[in-house]
Amino acid sequence: MVRGAPQLRRYGIERREFLRYLAAVSVIPSLPNLVTGQVVERPTFAANPFTLGVASGDPEPNGVVLWTRLAPRPLEPFGGMPAEAVLVRWEVAADEAFTDLVRSGATPAVPQLGHSVHVEVDGLEPHRWYFYRFHTGPETSPVGRTRTAPAVDVLPERLRFAFTSCQHYEVGYFNGYPHMQQEDLDLVVHLGDYIYEYAGNENRVRKHLGGEINSLNEYRLRYAQYRLDEDLQETHRILADGHAAAVAGDLECAGPAGDGCAAESGHA
Numbered sequence: 001m002v003r004g005a006p007q008l009r010r011y012g013i014e015r016r017e018f019l020r021y022l023a024a025v026s027v028i029p030s031l032p033n034l035v036t037g038q039v040v041e042r043p044t045f046a047a048n049p050f051t052l053g054v055a056s057g058d059p060e061p062n063g064v065v066l067w068t069r070l071a072p073r074p075l076e077p078f079g080g081m082p083a084e085a086v087l088v089r090w091e092v093a094a095d096e097a098f099t100d101l102v103r104s105g106a107t108p109a110v111p112q113l114g115h116s117v118h119v120e121v122d123g124l125e126p127h128r129w130y131f132y133r134f135h136t137g138p139e140t141s142p143v144g145r146t147r148t149a150p151a152v153d154v155l156p157e158r159l160r161f162a163f164t165s166c167q168h169y170e171v172g173y174f175n176g177y178p179h180m181q182q183e184d185l186d187l188v189v190h191l192g193d194y195i196y197e198y199a200g201n202e203n204r205v206r207k208h209l210g211g212e213i214n215s216l217n218e219y220r221l222r223y224a225q226y227r228l229d230e231d232l233q234e235t236h237r238i239l240a241d242g243h244a245a246a247v248a249g250d251l252e253c254a255g256p257a258g259d260g261c262a263a264e265s266g267h268a
């Protein structure tokens with residue numbers, strides 16, 4: 001029996017595809033390039049700008065990513081923020097009262113990124129709880145809680161996580177989250193379909209604002225609508241998001257949940 005050439009299994013992505021991806025990623029502007037004018041160091045706000053809460057994610061043994069977004073009027077265009085960069089200070093402490101401060105810093109929140117803040121904190125200890133908060137002008141965010149990953153050479157006695165996916169704002173309340181908050185978890189993995197892009201429908205328990213979303217500003221508004229859900233927001237406040245970059249499905253996700261996932265649309 002003549003056998004054909006062995007079938008080689010291929011893994012990974014084609015070189016050409018990789019180069020295309022690299023070219024796409026390389027045009028994503030870095031934060032220092034986005035700060036063109038003055039950064040307002042002591043901004044004032046008509047209302048507290050931390051309406052969308054705080055979140056942490058991508059835990060590593062020595063650090064986590066912290067997130068918030070300034071939006072004093074979250075359902076208005078640009079979250080009710082002026083088109084200027086403002087300074088946001090951040091703090092990480094070992095205790096909830098912030099008497100034992102371990103890391104702190106400041107970063108501009110820029111209009112090009114919807115005044116979102118993304119801080120990569122390092123220098124932390126593995127597999128322990130930390131507390132964090134943000135300040136801008138006279139305003140202070142809610143206190144978030146996060147947990148670093150175990151050290152890479154340590155097999156923890158226990159590691160508990162929950163996963164969540166396919167949260168459609170219109171078809172139900174997010175009543176799984178209060179249960180999750182009681183579960184003594186190390187982290188929550190958001191697998192995807194964090195928001196849905198569809199137009200608002202009548203006769204459902206809640207209604208998406210506006211029509212089907214396409215533009216960046218429409219996406220930001222839809223994310224804001226979801227993030228205003230108190231149960232979702234509280235889960236982000238007290239539990240870090242796990243890494244979902246390796247999850248395959250009808251969508252692609254990377255980074256802290258809520259920053260990059262939507263049904264059918266891939267990266268948002």
Ligand SMILES: [Fe+2]
Nearest residue numbers: 165166192193
């Ligand atoms: Fe889904």
